[in-house]
Amino acid sequence: MTFERWLVLQKLYNDYASSLDDGPLSDWPDFFTEKCLYLIQPRDNYDAGLPMAVVRCESRGMLQDRVNAVQETIMFEPRYLRHHITNIEADDASSDEFQVRANYSVIEVLNDDLPRILSAGRYLDTVVLENGLLRFKEKRVIYDSVLVPNSLIYPL
Amino acid sequence: MGEISSINWPAGDFTRVPYRLYTDADVFEREMERIFQGSTWAYVGLESELAETWDYLTTQIGNRSVVVTRDDKGELHAFANRCAHRGVKVCRQQRGNSRFFICPYHQWSYDAEGRLRGVPFIKGVGGKGGMPDDFSQDDNALPRLKVAARNGVIFASFSEDVEDLEDYLGETNLQYFDRVFDGRGLKVLGYSRQLIPGNWKLMFENIKDPYHASLLHVFLVTFGLFRADQESRVAMDDTGRHALLISRKGEQKVSASISDIKNLKEDLVLADPRLLDPVKEFPDDATVVMQTIWPNLIVQQQSNTLALRQIRPRNAGSFELHWTFFGYEDDSDEMQTRRLRQANLMSSAGFVSADDSEVIKMAQDGVRQYADDAGLLLLDGRGTKDTPHMVTEVALRAFYKHYRKVMGL
Numbered sequence: 001m002t003f004e005r006w007l008v009l010q011k012l013y014n015d016y017a018s019s020l021d022d023g024p025l026s027d028w029p030d031f032f033t034e035k036c037l038y039l040i041q042p043r044d045n046y047d048a049g050l051p052m053a054v055v056r057c058e059s060r061g062m063l064q065d066r067v068n069a070v071q072e073t074i075m076f077e078p079r080y081l082r083h084h085i086t087n088i089e090a091d092d093a094s095s096d097e098f099q100v101r102a103n104y105s106v107i108e109v110l111n112d113d114l115p116r117i118l119s120a121g122r123y124l125d126t127v128v129l130e131n132g133l134l135r136f137k138e139k140r141v142i143y144d145s146v147l148v149p150n151s152l153i154y155p156l
Numbered sequence: 157m158g159e160i161s162s163i164n165w166p167a168g169d170f171t172r173v174p175y176r177l178y179t180d181a182d183v184f185e186r187e188m189e190r191i192f193q194g195s196t197w198a199y200v201g202l203e204s205e206l207a208e209t210w211d212y213l214t215t216q217i218g219n220r221s222v223v224v225t226r227d228d229k230g231e232l233h234a235f236a237n238r239c240a241h242r243g244v245k246v247c248r249q250q251r252g253n254s255r256f257f258i259c260p261y262h263q264w265s266y267d268a269e270g271r272l273r274g275v276p277f278i279k280g281v282g283g284k285g286g287m288p289d290d291f292s293q294d295d296n297a298l299p300r301l302k303v304a305a306r307n308g309v310i311f312a313s314f315s316e317d318v319e320d321l322e323d324y325l326g327e328t329n330l331q332y333f334d335r336v337f338d339g340r341g342l343k344v345l346g347y348s349r350q351l352i353p354g355n356w357k358l359m360f361e362n363i364k365d366p367y368h369a370s371l372l373h374v375f376l377v378t379f380g381l382f383r384a385d386q387e388s389r390v391a392m393d394d395t396g397r398h399a400l401l402i403s404r405k406g407e408q409k410v411s412a413s414i415s416d417i418k419n420l421k422e423d424l425v426l427a428d429p430r431l432l433d434p435v436k437e438f439p440d441d442a443t444v445v446m447q448t449i450w451p452n453l454i455v456q457q458q459s460n461t462l463a464l465r466q467i468r469p470r471n472a473g474s475f476e477l478h479w480t481f482f483g484y485e486d487d488s489d490e491m492q493t494r495r496l497r498q499a500n501l502m503s504s505a506g507f508v509s510a511d512d513s514e515v516i517k518m519a520q521d522g523v524r525q526y527a528d529d530a531g532l533l534l535l536d537g538r539g540t541k542d543t544p545h546m547v548t549e550v551a552l553r554a555f556y557k558h559y560r561k562v563m564g565l
């Protein structure tokens with residue numbers, strides 16, 4: 001990976017993390033192409049080749065539906081999340097579509113509990129250059145922490 | 157075992173539930189003994205997860221780990237997952253294929269029936285040490301469980317004298333069990349696991365409680381998937397331990413009868429309607445059937461998502477909810493994709509189920525702090541019989557009727 005690519009990806013993942021952590025959540029679908037695949041999948045399913053994901057969005061519309069559900073329909077305790085994305089690696093194949101993998105962990109803080117790691121794992125992504133902007137065409141969130149502490153409300 | 161002295165519960169009353177039942181360690185111990193190790197059939201897995209000879213899986217009945225295997229004659233077995241020597245959890249894998257199970261500590265080995273087949277240095281080394289002459293491998297097999305399977309679903313019991321699985325389910329519950337498990341091959345689509353900080357009964361009760369489904373689950377109500385004004389009914393077995401909530405899809409509209417629902421989002425539309433694109437797949441008209449099978453299983457058919465939720469209690473204040481999503485071997489690719497899309501409503505991140513895991517935590521937070529008080533189950537009176545509508549807590553009262561009997565409380 002060239003240093004230049006590493007730098008632009010660093011920026012992309014930083015923006016992604018701060019957008020999810022500090023909002024507005026309505027910006028989240030803009031990180032994806034119109035046709036896309038966003039999956040949050042426990043590692044054991046991924047390793048066994050089982051297709052079930054706890055979140056599955058196949059378009060920006062479905063991402064939007066998830067935003068709407070979080071904002072309007074799901075009942076949940078208030079919480080803050082902090083995404084930490086590291087070890088970004090990408091291939092050098094082409095300049096407008098490439099594969100990226102990165103580690104992530106997300107710290108969750110609820111009102112009356114100690115902070116904890118909500119989820120830890122990796123991103124397996126396909127990033128494309130679209131009208132001068134880098135977007136996710138595919139994002140697979142594969143979590144090692146298969147036993148989820150209660151609920152996953154916000155995107156990872 | 158601890159004595160349970162602090163529960164104040166008037167005899168014959170199923171309309172009140174002491175909060176201490178959700179918090180007390182002695183109650184929990186008695187539940188493990190009388191319910192999960194008692195005369196019950198606990199769900200342990202699917203036959204399709206053990207398709208090959210020597211396939212195995214580990215699961216849990218109550219708070220105890222159990223191994224389920226298939227031998228070279230195709231027979232299923234289940235045994236306690238703890239070494240006869242020093243109690244080590246012998247098998248640490250969730251699933252796999254192995255003819256023998258070798259304890260990591262001193263390498264005692266067990267076969268697919270849990271029989272002890274090898275003890276290192278049993279005769280000593282160079283004439284020194286070894287086991288006494290009266291040591292018998294046969295006497296040190298891992299405790300076996302009784303196993304029964306019906307249409308691909310495997311149950312096990314710690315009790316020798318548990319009734320037949322079919323009698324245990326009772327006529328109506330068997331009929332609905334066979335509706336989903338109709339003999340077709342099952343295809344596991346994947347798993348999802350949550351550790352929910354609440355008492356295990358709260359989960360079981362949640363699925364027996366249609367009152368909340370039409371209020372808490374704004375997503376369901378908004379898209380007409382489950383509504384108090386829909387044609388529906390609650391059916392149980394003779395004991396009250398199992399229950400069925402059966403309902404039919406309605407419209408996304410407000411009617412006078414449901415104007416009590418504060419959160420209805422009448423104008424919410426899906427940006428991508430493929431998310432909910434249900435097709436009829438069963439002979440009857442029910443679009444939702446939620447079945448609770450005492451003591452650890454929820455069979456759910458919500459539109460086209462089919463799932464088994466296994467309750468794995470850890471202690472009075474927490475349980476694991478273990479989801480197995482499945483379809484049928486003869487599903488088209490389109491049907492499988494539909495099931496996977498609709499799974500967005502379920503499990504830890506589900507548009508519907510996350511409401512439940514969140515509210516169960518809140519319930520535990522409340523009852524823990526006010527353990528001397530009791531909850532109310534008065535909706536639709538005091539009865540415990542089947543009901544032709546959903547505005548009722550009848551299945552919870554029936555559940556506690558059975559619970560009190562088994563627990564001697």
Ligand code: FES
Pocket residue numbers: 239240241242243244259260261262263264
């Ligand atoms: S504890 Fe299992 S062999 Fe010793």
Ligand SMILES: [Fe+2]
Pocket residue numbers: 362368369373508512
């Ligand atoms: Fe619910």
